[in-house]
Amino acid sequence: xxxxxxxxxxxxxxxxxxxxxxxxxxxxxxxxxxxxxxxxxxxxxxxxxxxxxxxxxxxxxxxxxxxxxxxxxxxxxxxxxxxxxxxxxxxxxxxxxxxxxxxxxxxxxxxxxxxxxxxxxxxxxxxxxxxxxxxxxxxxxxxxxxxxxxxxxxxxxxxxxxxxxxxxxxxxxxxxxxxxxxxxxxxxxxxxxxxxxxxxxxxxxxxxxxxxxxxxxxxxxxxxxxxxxxxxxxxxxxxxxxxxxxxxxxxxxxxxxxxxxxxxxxxxxxxxxxxxxxxxxxxxxxxxxxxxxxx
Amino acid sequence: xxxxxxxxxxxxxxxxxxxxxxxxxxxxxxxxxxxxxxxxxxxxxxxxxxxxxxxxxxxxxxxxxxxxxxxxxxxxxxxxxxxxxxxxxxxxxxxxxxxxxxxxxxxxxxxxxxxxxxxxxxxxxxxxxxxxxxxxxxxxxxxxxxxxxxxxxxxxxxxxxxxxxxxxxxxxxxxxxxxxxxxxxxxxxxxxxxxxxxxxxxxxxxxxxxxxxxxxxxxxxxxxxxxxxxxxxxxxxxxxxxxxxxxxxxxxxxxxxxxxxxxxxxxxxxxxxxxxxxxxxxxxxxxxxxxxxxxxxxxxxxxxxxxxxxx
Numbered sequence: 284x285x286x287x288x289x290x291x292x293x294x295x296x297x298x299x300x301x302x303x304x305x306x307x308x309x310x311x312x313x314x315x316x317x318x319x320x321x322x323x324x325x326x327x328x329x330x331x332x333x334x335x336x337x338x339x340x341x342x343x344x345x346x347x348x349x350x351x352x353x354x355x356x357x358x359x360x361x362x363x364x365x366x367x368x369x370x371x372x373x374x375x376x377x378x379x380x381x382x383x384x385x386x387x388x389x390x391x392x393x394x395x396x397x398x399x400x401x402x403x404x405x406x407x408x409x410x411x412x413x414x415x416x417x418x419x420x421x422x423x424x425x426x427x428x429x430x431x432x433x434x435x436x437x438x439x440x441x442x443x444x445x446x447x448x449x450x451x452x453x454x455x456x457x458x459x460x461x462x463x464x465x466x467x468x469x470x471x472x473x474x475x476x477x478x479x480x481x482x483x484x485x486x487x488x489x490x491x492x493x494x495x496x497x498x499x500x501x502x503x504x505x506x507x508x509x510x511x512x513x514x515x516x517x518x519x520x521x522x523x524x525x526x527x528x529x530x531x532x533x534x535x536x537x538x539x540x541x542x543x544x545x546x547x548x549x550x551x552x553x554x555x556x557x558x559x560x561x562x563x564x565x566x567x568x569x570x571x572x573x574x575x576x577x578x
Numbered sequence: 579x580x581x582x583x584x585x586x587x588x589x590x591x592x593x594x595x596x597x598x599x600x601x602x603x604x605x606x607x608x609x610x611x612x613x614x615x616x617x618x619x620x621x622x623x624x625x626x627x628x629x630x631x632x633x634x635x636x637x638x639x640x641x642x643x644x645x646x647x648x649x650x651x652x653x654x655x656x657x658x659x660x661x662x663x664x665x666x667x668x669x670x671x672x673x674x675x676x677x678x679x680x681x682x683x684x685x686x687x688x689x690x691x692x693x694x695x696x697x698x699x700x701x702x703x704x705x706x707x708x709x710x711x712x713x714x715x716x717x718x719x720x721x722x723x724x725x726x727x728x729x730x731x732x733x734x735x736x737x738x739x740x741x742x743x744x745x746x747x748x749x750x751x752x753x754x755x756x757x758x759x760x761x762x763x764x765x766x767x768x769x770x771x772x773x774x775x776x777x778x779x780x781x782x783x784x785x786x787x788x789x790x791x792x793x794x795x796x797x798x799x800x801x802x803x804x805x806x807x808x809x810x811x812x813x814x815x816x817x818x819x820x821x822x823x824x825x826x827x828x829x830x831x832x833x834x835x836x837x838x839x840x841x842x843x844x845x846x847x848x849x850x851x852x853x854x855x856x857x858x859x860x861x862x863x864x865x866x867x868x869x870x871x872x873x874x875x876x877x878x879x880x881x882x883x884x885x886x887x888x889x
Contacts, residue, residue, distance in 0.1 A: 291790050291791075291792065292790055295689065295790075296689060298686075299686040299690060302686050303687055303699050306683060306699070306703055307699050307703060310702050310703050310706055310759070310763065313717050313721065314717075316727055317717050329725070331723075331726060331727070331729070331730045332730070333727070375609075375613075378610070379607055379610045382603035383607075385603065389600075389603075390599075390603045391600065392603075396607055396611070399611070403614050405870045405874070406867075407618065407622070407866060408621025408622045408624050408866075409845070409859060409862030409863065409866055410849055410850070410862055411624070411627060411845075411858050412623075412624025412625055412859060413617075413624075414849075414850065415627070415634070416616075416617070416620050416624060418634070419637075431617060432617040434610075434613050434617075435613050464599075465598075465603070493710075494708075494710035494712070495710075496712050497823075497824070512713075515712050515713065515716065545716060545720070546720070549713050549716050549717060553713050556709065557705070560708055564704065568767060568771075
């Protein structure tokens, strides 16, 4: 009896390890496949011979990227977008999350702001009115069209607000007794303590800006203004750019398979996330759990 | 005398300081509120386009008012019903699969006792969540082509190649499976957090009573995370009309409009491709209103059933 119980438990453990490993492999294989495809030569890529290991290893696709001016322009636009967008998002989260975390006694208008914020989260004007607005404001083709509309993120503000709320209120009282003003208490005491949550928000903001493509696709009219994801999107998914290839690019396509070339671009585009993410994973799990479990 | 002096001034000072504090909080809120007024509220005013025959050159004030004409037109388009049906079918299937798979994965991951492996597995399965549908759409479409990896595998085992993204039977399955692929790891985080809070004594007590691991999962672990399951499932109710624009737009093509064209892609096409601003805004308004009602309902239910509050 005791023995059979142990056997059934052991089978369960084996099944769990197998299934988890299967899940892990499922998540990694498409990415490994893309990397392999980007490093294979034209004939094997076109013939569909590439599995998880490069066939007839070549770096031609990456060499082609290095000669691709549009790719670097787009990369520059993406970096600019992240460099402007992330600090702005984080700043708004702090300066709005902190006042909203104060009690109604300290900040009597708190609930009015709160309801307004939640309302903008629940209801939106939709695609066309936003498009018309950006057009009317003269923001077409400007980087600010990609940053200002999403500068105030209600969800992240609420996340940070809940984090501030859960910090002990005695900190506030003690600082007041020492004569610190409201601004000093916020910047010198509460903000440093909320760094794990702020790091999470910065990560989410980075991912959001890095991955965004649709806004640039509709607001950016000139090809030289689009970020990397929009460039990839137009290139790979619509493949409508192929008609307007420059002679240089035609040459490139002659030696590199379109498949490996695209795979290389896709891989380079996901690289920043693949590199940053394992190091910040700890923070975001912490941030999500604290932000969402709040009763 | 000395005593009265020390008692009264702080009272006055305190009141004054409170006022500057309130003022500074309001000032901190101001820039964000201005941005919200411009970029969130003004588009809401722009919804009047839904009741106009909108011509960009004439603007909102110069365009002709047509009342409910746009809505009447939409309800008479056969495409609208296809799109609504597809949206509901895809969104609900995604919700069910997207709830069950993460729970299952959290349960089996919780049985892994080797900490480094568990950490590695978590890192690997959370990762797809952070990749965009632009990149994933490109990867999956390339894998699903007749000369792609999946069909190579099918041919290797002697099967006939399948044109997945040209088939109305396969396309919805691909959409649901790839969506699950991207999100199941991330979705399991919240359950793993709930699982880490389960009292170890409960397992010991169950073991003494003769329960094996499987029975412990059924009788201890699952009941422990049941409130979280109810909460997450309730909150997902607000997504009934969200079938995932980014994913569909990056994976679909005209051959499979019948099965995976959804409200959001429809709004995009009639609005920004065919320039039917009024029609597109009307469809968008319909979606926004229904979604808002559903979200409010879901939060109300979540609060009633589990006592959850977002703020």
